[in-house]
Amino acid sequence: MTEAPAHDRGTRSREAILDTATDLMSRHGYAATSISMISAACGLPASSIYWHFGSKDGIYVAVLQRARITLETALPSIDVPGADVAQRLDSFLEALTVVFQRHPHGTKLLLGLSMLQQSASAEAVAELHRYRDTLMAWARGALSRVFDLGDRPEVSEELARFTLRTASGTAVARWFEPAASLDIEPLRVALRALAAHRSGVPAGKTPRVGHP
Amino acid sequence: MTEAPAHDRGTRSREAILDTATDLMSRHGYAATSISMISAACGLPASSIYWHFGSKDGIYVAVLQRARITLETALPSIDVPGADVAQRLDSFLEALTVVFQRHPHGTKLLLGLSMLQQSASAEAVAELHRYRDTLMAWARGALSRVFDLGDRPEVSEELARFTLRTASGTAVARWFEPAASLDIEPLRVALRALAAHRSGVPAGKTPRVGHP
């Protein structure tokens, strides 16, 4: 008898399928990734893939789910270290850079979601939202600590939304310049200015300039 | 004889095909949009589509090309009106909002580019870049006027890049909240802060805080 532990071989196959599916789908998108492509790339026959995941949609859901769980466990603490705002902001931005660089699957998968409009199953859409909610919650919590916004949840929300949109925009930019990095510096300046702006201005009030 | 002018009927068909292809591809993405879908939606048989565009890729290129030309002619003047910075910035942001709302095809098409990695033809990639370059050039020029940056092209470049990434990020956010708007206010604050930051700091120098 082999020394192989209780782990079934099936579990390993499952992971292997998920690995290649994650890779292919994040590179080509959901629609452009076929079962036969996955089968050829991971060595297992198509029927095994169906045995594990039931359908192409099932693979997509499983891929998203695993990506989200991986992200969750890898996400740095919300309690960003640092004595003053500048230091904590730096910690946050560094953490964000790490997340952005080490979990490109997530951002790319979120973009390979051309399927959302019609072909997406309810499960896939739900999983997609869960992934994004995870990121939002982390950014919101961390930014609340950075700028000490415990009493101003709307401001944390706004800063987090802004941060995530910048990150998404950078992910898009990568299609054109694959080397595009997160551009920490403008984001730092922007976040500080936004936080200061919202601190000096009563919540809800928005000073407009010019136009009626 | 009919009053119909020299315009061939073929030209109209061509436009009709492009219309529906633009709609379908921006909603479902390139890969998920089939010739038969386009054929069914626009009424013309598949062979007519091939007669006009030669291949599926050819349709995509033509769609992108037309979208870019439409954008170019619709793009407001780079010479943003306004006496002071605040007014000109407001003009720019309003123009940006209009572009963003009235040309969603473009932003969505840029995102339906899952095809870039492998299946994309050189022509399609080139056209995609041209579309983006058009937007960047406009934003760069306009922001240069807004903040009077004639002598600091790197700053205009940075501001434009930041603006476009924010806009792209918002386009992504629309998958989750279809009602998501461009969030002019944070962008305004961020751009002013960035411009001020770059004016006060010598070009190239970047003050870092904290970490070594």
Place this chain on the structure above:
DNA sequence: GTCTATAAAGTGATAGAC
């Protein structure tokens, strides 16, 4: 330029032996 008809290959998915 537009149509019908069809070729050739690929797709998602399943049956059943092992």
Place this chain on the structure above:
DNA sequence: GTCTATCACTTTATAGAC
């Protein structure tokens, strides 16, 4: 759990009449 073999369907693309 994994394999071979296959079904029913859709895909891109073309041929040729009109």
